[in-house]
Amino acid sequence: MKQMIDRINYLYKKSKEFGLSDEERIEQEKLRKEYVKIIRGNFENQLKNYKKKGEE
Template sequence: MLTILERINQLAKKAKEVGLTEIEKMEQTDLRKEYLQIFRGSVQSILLNATVYDPNGDDVTPEKLRKEQARVTKQ
């Protein structure tokens, strides 16, 4: 993922300085989509492994999250 981010930053810098070719613009768009897909996947993974507790220590994980966690566990 770091190589993707480095390349996105290189293209952004070049775009500001001299501009990008059409091929570079397409590459930048594809890299951004790939990065967002990876990022969203990692956030989803974190959320699916989360449990929510109130200040009293009671489990108050939303039912929707529990159902999704159970669905993923079955797979």
């Protein structure tokens, strides 16, 4: 996960300074989608395990 975040950040910084090649733009989009998918999955799991106060 750390490597994914580092790569996303690198591509973002590079896009601001120099621009990205077509391949890099595709990679950036793919990495961002995968990252969001992981975060959503983690959040959904947290919600599934959440219990209201007073529920056992």
